Amino acid sequence: MNTLPLLLVLLVLALFSFFLGRKRSLAVSKGNRGNYRAPNKLHSLPSYYGYSAMIYAVLPALIVLLLWSAISPVLIAKNVAASLPAEIHNAGATQVELTMNRVESMAHAGKIDPTADPIQQAAAQHYLSLAKNSQNIKTALVLLIALGGLYLGWKMISPQFRARNQVENVVKGLMILAASVAIVTTLGIILSVLFESIRFFQVVPVSEFLFGTHWSPQTAIRADQTGGSGSFGAVPLFAGTLLISVIALAIAVPLGLMAAIYLSEYAQPKVRAIAKPTLEILAGIPTVVYGFFAALTVAPFIRQLGEAIGLSVASESALAAGLVMGIMLIPFMSSLSDDVINAVPQSLRDGSYGMGATRSETIKQVIIPAALPGIVGAFLLAASRAIGETMVVVMAAGLSANLTANPLEAVTTVTVQIVTLLTGDQEFDSPKTLAAFALGLTLFVLTLILNIIALRIVRKYREQYD
Template sequence: MSVTLTVAVLLLLSLTGFWLGRNRAVAVAGGRIANLHSVPTYYGSYMALWAGLPALVLVLVWVALRGAVMDWIVLSSMSPDQLEAWARVMLAPAELETLLTSVADGASALTQTHRQLLLINIGNLAIGQPQYVNPGVIDAIQPAASHMTQLRGLADWTLFGAVMALAGGGLAFTWSKINPSFRARNNVERVVTALLVLCSTIAVLTTVGIVLSLLFESIRFFTKVPITEFLFGLQWSPQTAIRADQVGSSGAFGAVPLFTGTLLIATIAMLVAAPVGLMSAIYLSEYAPKRVRGLVKPVLEILAGVPTVVYGFFAILTVAPFIRDLGALVGLPISSQSALAAGIVMGVMIVPFVSSLADDVINAVPQSLRDGSYGLGATKSETIRQVVMPAALPGIVGAMLLAVSRAIGETMIVVMAAGLQASLTLNPLASVTTVTVQIKSILVGDQEFDSAKTLSVFALGLVLFLVTLALNVVALRIVQKYREKYD
């Protein structure tokens, strides 16, 4: 019995509980709903919550603890001979010699890396994928793999039984409590309020955890590289030498080229998105007939749902060659990957953000202001320029700043259309890179999180987080300070 099937049965029991609770409430009221404290739906919801929520919590706790508990049991069951047979095949001679001196202690003698490698081998064999296991260790770990398979089956059935018992107990408990005077609505609303508070707390704690992880790892980076070099250095080359005789690894961590490339591409993107998005919003909200607006607005907003990798393909296969060929016609040397190509496509991508937010802000301007302007003899264009736009300006500025935040955080378009070269230039025809691209590039593959190269991505992420946070705060402050309230 898999966890997925267990959850599906639990949801079915919750729906059954809703139906039973609703019918039970109507039955105890003698068919007269007016005699009930709450409407029958609340009684059904109360029963469904008690049937599903405690059991769902049990499932979540089990899913969180299952892997660690089963791994510990399986490793503890392995004999020193089995561990030694596995180690002789999988470990290097130096590591093997160290392990053999303490192999009598069992799996506790393994390092964390070796323990993970052993568990991967056992897990692959347990799920029937021996092709991913070294043939020389299959005999040694076969008992452990069989043990893991048995444990998984036993655990799944035990969980299913516990969940069914808990859900059945919840149904029986709530069945006995349903009566005309029972305050079902109050109880349901208390549970829903608690769930909302829990979700809000999880969101806040997640944000705090992200910020703290960035901060602590950035501090580790700044113990290796001075913060002044990072913020004001003009050369970015994160490759560091592993050996003293190694060359070609300068280890320069000046992030100014990355900041410059990020601002250059974001500026080009906004030069495209701001006028196109704003003019689209003005047309759709003020000039377009209802049928045209109903057709164009959803089509325009579809652009926001296109994956960024598709925009990247469009940039590198269509826009970048077009710009390069156009430059060749006028004698301009343009790189096949340029900031201009990436910025133009990124601007197209964020047009829906600007147009949709600006359209909502413009539509929020009361019609009475327009009617007053028309009554004074102003034309439609004069009304838009002198009445509607000033009234909607704070919201439009906020929409622009939010679009800038979106542009700064984009990765795939820049990777494919602008390149990976960290160049300190303001030439839009040259190849540049951005902060997000460097974060992606450095973290690709296996990394040691003790080197300045890997830790530098946390410093870059912290700067990016602070910049986007500042833009969002400024946007909110502008909207709050200059927003005009109308009756």
């Protein structure tokens, strides 16, 4: 039985276990659910006994099913690879890998290609046989564990059994597991990027990467090629990222904050009901659409305007990318700031008005300071989106790694270079490819520093208004 039908069987068994456990709890208690003087009064509600029986029946079987499904293909592949003829192994690890790729492809398709090599056909047949046996053993084992768990859970039901405590402990454990997934995933991402970055820094000095002013990651593929030594000075990338992000935030932060203040403090309910959803539509537009808008409309307009006043403007400029990105970030800033401003207690407003302050004075001296931690959080989200944006920069600012502070020239960003370096078939042995991981690690560290600074600001002002 395949995994999906087996999961459906476990689902049906879970429902059956719940009703069976609940029914047995009522039977052993003889209906004494509320009479505290009855000797067979249930410790927990009948539904908890049903949940307890369901946990015993399904949880162990589900764990075995997941582990078997994850480990079995690896063991089967190793067994089949070990059974290949000696001439395949003598040809090297690459030949073994190519043969196993072909074998697994035929096995997953469920049929043997008659035009394939006889060795591959035999290996694929062996693979299918092992997979079928594994499937049968998995089905029998999972069902046996599920039925055994159901019997055990049913047998344990008694008036003294603390079903509620057990169910709540299991639910608590599942919540801890769910919370740990994010931590483990983050740790895995950091370690994977860190290890590849260490490999890069073994070839390219850290000082050259962090302080070099020339970025040209093209390297020679073969030893006999010339002109591809590669330069990995990332300062132009950091400067381009900072320039475009500053332009975008200079547009998004004031406009978004003023829109939030208007919607929360000045707008009528009818106006707010229309304006806020309309403004948030901007957040749902794909970034590629913003990129088209920047490349086809904003960039030509800026170039023509610059030429009209005697300025030299690149066809792909940082200003065009920053302006469009700023428009894209307005909903993030306005929506979050609006929610934070609305969360400020009305008593603060009333107290300010009672002291004779006007609405504008109340906003400047009471509401904005009280909502500052949330506004800083909205700013951080907008800044993170600006730093990590790729598509708009690719289409509007180009790929030129120029070290300049002039917004009218073409620049590129860290994320654009990461995408460029990892596009297509790549070997993760050259400094060119490993540079993408070094860029990602640097970007992660800079974002972490930004978050730490923001947390300090939030903590400082929260203490003032607690």
